[in-house]
Amino acid sequence: MTSRPLERSDIRDDFDCGDPSFNDFLRRYAGQNQFRNYVGVTYVAIDERHAVRAYATVSASSLDLSGLPEEDRRGLPDYPLPVLRLARLAVDLRHQGLGLGRALVRDLMLLALEQRRRVGCVGLLVDALATRVSFYEQLGFVALDTVSGGPNSRTRYRALFLSTRKIERATGA
Numbered sequence: 001m002t003s004r005p006l007e008r009s010d011i012r013d014d015f016d017c018g019d020p021s022f023n024d025f026l027r028r029y030a031g032q033n034q035f036r037n038y039v040g041v042t043y044v045a046i047d048e049r050h051a052v053r054a055y056a057t058v059s060a061s062s063l064d065l066s067g068l069p070e071e072d073r074r075g076l077p078d079y080p081l082p083v084l085r086l087a088r089l090a091v092d093l094r095h096q097g098l099g100l101g102r103a104l105v106r107d108l109m110l111l112a113l114e115q116r117r118r119v120g121c122v123g124l125l126v127d128a129l130a131t132r133v134s135f136y137e138q139l140g141f142v143a144l145d146t147v148s149g150g151p152n153s154r155t156r157y158r159a160l161f162l163s164t165r166k167i168e169r170a171t172g173a
């Protein structure tokens with residue numbers, strides 16, 4: 001299944017990934033972020049009714065590479081560099097475990113390479129729920145030292161990074 005940017009008419013109401021905050025984001029905020037405020041784009045995999053089965057929200061961002069392994073920093077300047085940031089990824093419960101989440105991340109790896117060619121991009125940065133770190137590590141991401149979400153935050157996120165150099169080597173694109 002291929003993904004494409006969310007369209008206004010896509011059906012979002014019955015999406016349920018099991019996490020209310022991810023469901024709520026798709027229903028209430030993904031559209032306004034993309035169509036009105038231009039702060040992020042949500043890529044979706046849809047079914048034949050154009051109902052969303054899986055989504056991933058990305059935006060352009062920048063990253064201070066000092067927390068990265070030496071091989072990812074080699075030869076790069078030491079000021080914040082452009083990255084593609086994956087802020088949210090979710091798959092509907094009825095379609096989890098079928099490879100959709102992994103396929104969406106693979107699409108975003110190719111998007112990071114396209115961004116690299118067009119405007120510059122050194123990698124894909126993910127804010128992952130701490131319990132989902134292994135999902136991204138399987139795809140080649142490395143965990144950064146940074147943990148977002150303060151001591152009072154209910155959910156702790158972990159930042160992970162995959163360089164466009166590694167994506168290029170892995171995909172041959």
Ligand SMILES: CC(C)(COP(=O)(O)OP(=O)(O)OC[C@H]1O[C@@H](n2cnc3c(N)ncnc32)[C@H](O)[C@@H]1OP(=O)(O)O)[C@@H](O)C(=O)NCCC(=O)NCCS
Nearest residue numbers: 017089090091096097098099100101102128129132134135
């Ligand atoms: C996490 C999530 C996106 C995975 O999507 P998915 O389509 O079910 O995953 P896939 O079928 O592509 O699985 C790819 C691999 O990741 C593994 N995986 C799936 N869910 C995982 C999880 N929650 N934690 C760790 N690994 C997981 C699978 O076992 C599979 O590995 P395998 O091929 O070796 O068996 C999905 O379960 C989801 O939407 N969960 C609720 C919202 C959420 O947690 N979002 C992520 C926030 S960072």
